[in-house]
Amino acid sequence: STVLLFSSILLMLKNNLNNEINESFTSMIIMSALLLKSGAAPFHFWFPNMMEGLTWMNALVLMTWQKIAPLMLISYLNIKYLLLISVILSVIIGAIGGLNQTSLRKLMAFSSINHLGWMLSSLMISESIWLIYFFFYSFLSFVLTFMFNIFKLFHLNQLFSWFVNSKILKFTLFMNFLSLGGLPPFLGFLPKWLVIQQLTLCNQYFLLLLMMMSTLITLFFYLRICYSAFMMNYFENNWIMKMNMISSNTNMYLIMTFFSIFGLFMISLFYFMF
Numbered sequence: 001s002t003v004l005l006f007s008s009i010l011l012m013l014k015n016n017l018n019n020e021i022n023e024s025f026t027s028m029i030i031m032s033a034l035l036l037k038s039g040a041a042p043f044h045f046w047f048p049n050m051m052e053g054l055t056w057m058n059a060l061v062l063m064t065w066q067k068i069a070p071l072m073l074i075s076y077l078n079i080k081y082l083l084l085i086s087v088i089l090s091v092i093i094g095a096i097g098g099l100n101q102t103s104l105r106k107l108m109a110f111s112s113i114n115h116l117g118w119m120l121s122s123l124m125i126s127e128s129i130w131l132i133y134f135f136f137y138s139f140l141s142f143v144l145t146f147m148f149n150i151f152k153l154f155h156l157n158q159l160f161s162w163f164v165n166s167k168i169l170k171f172t173l174f175m176n177f178l179s180l181g182g183l184p185p186f187l188g189f190l191p192k193w194l195v196i197q198q199l200t201l202c203n204q205y206f207l208l209l210l211m212m213m214s215t216l217i218t219l220f221f222y223l224r225i226c227y228s229a230f231m232m233n234y235f236e237n238n239w240i241m242k243m244n245m246i247s248s249n250t251n252m253y254l255i256m257t258f259f260s261i262f263g264l265f266m267i268s269l270f271y272f273m274f
Contacts, residue, residue, distance in 0.1 A: 024079075031079050038070035039109075040116050041089035048097070051109035056149035059105055063112045063145075064138040067119075071130065075123050083120055088210055090117030095217035102156050104148060107221070108141070111180065114218055118195055118211060125198040133191035140180045140188050143256045147173070150249045156225060170226075172257040177222040179260045182215055187263030 032043065039047035039062075051059050074083070094114025101107040115137050122130035147169075153159055159173075179186035184193075192215070199208045259266075 027077055027079055028082060031074065031077050031082050034070040034074050034077075035082075035086050038067050038074075038116060039113060040086045040120060041093040041113060042086070044090070044093060044113050047113065048106045048109040051105045052103060054105070056105075056145045059108065060142060060145040063108065063141055064134075067116065067134070071119065071123065071134070074120070075127055075130070080124065083124060084207070087117045087121045087124075087207065090114065090120065091211050091214035095214035098218065098221050101221075104154055104156065104159065107225075108145070111218060112141070114214060117214070118192065121199065121204075121207065121211065122191075122195050125195070125202060129191075129194050129198060132194060136187060136191045139256075140176065140260060143253070143260050144176050144180065146249075146256070147176070147253050150253065159225070168254075172254065174226040175261050176257055177226055178219070181219040181222050183219060185264055187260050187267075190264050190267065 036043035047062075051062060054062060090113050094110050094112070094117060097113070098107050098110035101110065115133075119130050119133050119137070122133050148154070151158075175186065179188040182188045182192040196208060196212075199205075199211075
């Protein structure tokens with residue numbers, strides 16, 4: 001915030017200093033400050049550690065709501081080369097950083113960095129596309145963090161133990177992670193599909209290849225989590241108490257999971273109707 005204010009003051013004083021201040025340099029400082037506030041690479045180092053110390057609802061705010069203002073301001077700056085570097089680093093670091101994580105909050109943090117790379121790339125194309133991407137990403141993140149908050153899950157070993165007696169929750173966890181990863185035909189595929197189409201029209205094939213490869217890596221560690229949870233059996237965790245599946249929070253989670261799984265079909269239906 002201090003860097004952002006300092007850069008703004010420099011721009012205001014530019015006319016009084018006989019244009020001795022380089023405007024592009026000042027804009028680059030502002031862009032760097034906004035990328036730092038949003039948690040984009042290479043200014044991402046604070047983000048996973050901050051996520052680790054928050055509750056799930058506060059972590060959700062940090063992953064979603066706190067990104068709106070920086071991204072809106074970034075959309076008004078025309079520094080394509082710095083934005084392109086941040087996109088490439090965000091999708092790569094967000095994918096590789098989550099491979100060896102055992103903390104669910106850090107895993108979601110690196111997933112957020114990866115998705116932020118996709119949102120920044122959509123900013124280079126169209127403001128409406130990044131708003132669509134941000135809306136669907138926020139919804140899918142809310143579904144997962146809502147589930148983690150209900151059952152007070154923070155690490156992978158808790159995940160395996162809690163879901164050992166509930167095949168329904170195992171299945172919904174699996175589907176929600178696949179949807180967050182952007183695998184068709186789930187809801188999370190729609191915003192990625194829009195970005196892929198627009199990048200193809202702009203002939204950004206190399207950037208698109210890097211982004212799709214990073215998505216495959218994120219899907220790999222999502223699948224690794226779900227595969228391990230499915231392979232756990234009852235006898236390895238027979239000290240865990242059974243969960244009370246009949247609750248309003250669990251029912252709300254299952255309803256949101258339904259939209260996460262079948263949302264793309266419903267949106268496609270309305271699209272062809274109108």
